[in-house]
Amino acid sequence: MAPNLPPALSGIEALVFDLMGTCTDWHTSILSAMREHPPPPPLKDADLPSLALDWRTAFFRFIFASFNAGEQAPDIDVVHARTLDELLREKGVSNEVWDTHVREKLVKAWHLQTAWPDSVEGIRRLKERCTVVVLANGTTRLQLDIIRSARLPFDTLFSSQILQATKPDPLIYRKALESLGLRSEQTAMVAAHAYDLRAAAKLGMKTVYIQRRTEDPDEDMKAVREDVDMFIDGAGRGGGLMELADMMGA
Amino acid sequence: MAPNLPPALSGIEALVFDLMGTCTDWHTSILSAMREHPPPPPLKDADLPSLALDWRTAFFRFIFASFNAGEQAPDIDVVHARTLDELLREKGVSNEVWDTHVREKLVKAWHLQTAWPDSVEGIRRLKERCTVVVLANGTTRLQLDIIRSARLPFDTLFSSQILQATKPDPLIYRKALESLGLRSEQTAMVAAHAYDLRAAAKLGMKTVYIQRRTEDPDEDMKAVREDVDMFIDGAGRGGGLMELADMMGA
Numbered sequence: 489m490a491p492n493l494p495p496a497l498s499g500i501e502a503l504v505f506d507l508m509g510t511c512t513d514w515h516t517s518i519l520s521a522m523r524e525h526p527p528p529p530p531l532k533d534a535d536l537p538s539l540a541l542d543w544r545t546a547f548f549r550f551i552f553a554s555f556n557a558g559e560q561a562p563d564i565d566v567v568h569a570r571t572l573d574e575l576l577r578e579k580g581v582s583n584e585v586w587d588t589h590v591r592e593k594l595v596k597a598w599h600l601q602t603a604w605p606d607s608v609e610g611i612r613r614l615k616e617r618c619t620v621v622v623l624a625n626g627t628t629r630l631q632l633d634i635i636r637s638a639r640l641p642f643d644t645l646f647s648s649q650i651l652q653a654t655k656p657d658p659l660i661y662r663k664a665l666e667s668l669g670l671r672s673e674q675t676a677m678v679a680a681h682a683y684d685l686r687a688a689a690k691l692g693m694k695t696v697y698i699q700r701r702t703e704d705p706d707e708d709m710k711a712v713r714e715d716v717d718m719f720i721d722g723a724g725r726g727g728g729l730m731e732l733a734d735m736m737g738a
Numbered sequence: 739m740a741p742n743l744p745p746a747l748s749g750i751e752a753l754v755f756d757l758m759g760t761c762t763d764w765h766t767s768i769l770s771a772m773r774e775h776p777p778p779p780p781l782k783d784a785d786l787p788s789l790a791l792d793w794r795t796a797f798f799r800f801i802f803a804s805f806n807a808g809e810q811a812p813d814i815d816v817v818h819a820r821t822l823d824e825l826l827r828e829k830g831v832s833n834e835v836w837d838t839h840v841r842e843k844l845v846k847a848w849h850l851q852t853a854w855p856d857s858v859e860g861i862r863r864l865k866e867r868c869t870v871v872v873l874a875n876g877t878t879r880l881q882l883d884i885i886r887s888a889r890l891p892f893d894t895l896f897s898s899q900i901l902q903a904t905k906p907d908p909l910i911y912r913k914a915l916e917s918l919g920l921r922s923e924q925t926a927m928v929a930a931h932a933y934d935l936r937a938a939a940k941l942g943m944k945t946v947y948i949q950r951r952t953e954d955p956d957e958d959m960k961a962v963r964e965d966v967d968m969f970i971d972g973a974g975r976g977g978g979l980m981e982l983a984d985m986m987g988a
Contacts, residue, residue, distance in 0.1 A: 629919035669879035
């Protein structure tokens with residue numbers, strides 16, 4: 489037990505992690521997949537980093553609209569394919585350079601991601617201190633592919649597919665707590681997305697925000713800091729989950 | 739890829755493991771918990787090893803009767819408590835030495851188990867080659883406690899609680915395959931229990947039997963050998979899952 493354990497982390501038996509963006513650097517992975525092909529005109533190589541970010545934003549917009557419409561969680565591969573097509577159409581990109589084959593490879597690229605520099609060792613250390621699990625939207629197969637490629641040593645994975653509910657629906661957090669056999673105050677949700685933590689807090693879970701450069705571009709960070717129990721800078725090898733491990737005395 | 743990959747292991751993308759008895763030596767763990775207290779008369783210390791085996795047999799008998807009666811899977815802690823009480827009553831043991839507190843500790847002891855000598859390193863090696871998951875009856879919390887105490891590095895855990903079906907119901911194997919996103923012939927069930935492998939084979943999964951000294955005392959091993967795709971001796975540090983890893987070229 490750390491001598492100066494912050495109140496938010498006292499009595500925590502399990503850390504419940506969001507996965508993509510929180511533990512992994514999808515941007516570098518997707519960008520490197522994009523760069524395996526010539527950029528599709530009129531886009532230039534220099535446009536690809538922001539294209540990847542726009543794709544992620546379009547993905548979230550689609551998921552939230554679908555959730556607000558009360559729809560069942562759609563297959564993440566299908567959403568990535570559809571939002572990429574729309575995005576390229578908006579930018580006047582024809583299908584000649586990035587043809588069906590290339591687009592399919594880019595959609596598949598979301599399955600293979602690299603960890604942020606602090607994630608693997610951070611999770612390994614945290615695991616010595618408490619149960620560490622994933623709770624994220626998507627299929628179990630997507631989560632398996634991501635944790636295996638990023639070599640993230642979680643205890644187990646809870647997907648929206650297996651729990652049959654989608655974040656930020658309170659039901660998915662409740663089902664995760666039931667599976668963990670823990671009360672909400674014995675757990676902390678760890679994410680780089682404010683919407684996720686705000687939903688977890690409503691259930692009584694503690695909240696740890698990891699700020700990642702690729703995530704929450706439209707959030708007011710001052711408001712986020714006020715809403716969460718703990719706000720951690722996710723930059724650099726010693727920050728993010730390593731800093732959380734330091735605080736947990738792990 | 740191993741040069742001499744056996745046909746049964748060719749094209750396997752995921753190994754699906756039974757947990758208790760297959761990967762862990764529950765007998766040593768339970769026996770050591772029993773020995774923390776004086777033996778309850780008329781039992782002597784020398785009776786405890788067979789008492790532990792009888793408890794496991796009574797547990798399986800209860801679970802099968804409950805499954806055959808079409809009942810929902812009962813809580814494993816409750817079943818362990820009830821079968822221990824019955825067993826001690828049969829043996830004429832009073833509740834004076836092993837009182838409620840001791841019995842509760844023994845029931846809880848099933849949550850903390852040690853791995854067989856080949857399990858941790860075997861799974862670590864197999865994980866380099868394919869997806870490795872648990873598919874076992876019980877709650878997710880029980881599985882988390884077991885894999886954390888035994889330090890078994892699985893990719894994820896499928897419990898009967900989370901899949902809402904109980905082995906040997908075909909539904910639980912089907913749900914596991916659906917979550918893995920794989921066809922049955924791309925997977926192998928690995929277990930020290932013939933009933934489990936016979937059920938998995940009916941779905942088209944490959945089957946790997948690991949013979950453990952504590953499991954399947956009533957099975958005819960000649961019949962088991964004929965029914966499974968692969969039969970592995972689970973004794974010793976280099977057998978069991980290490981031998982499977984050798985065969986997979988992991």
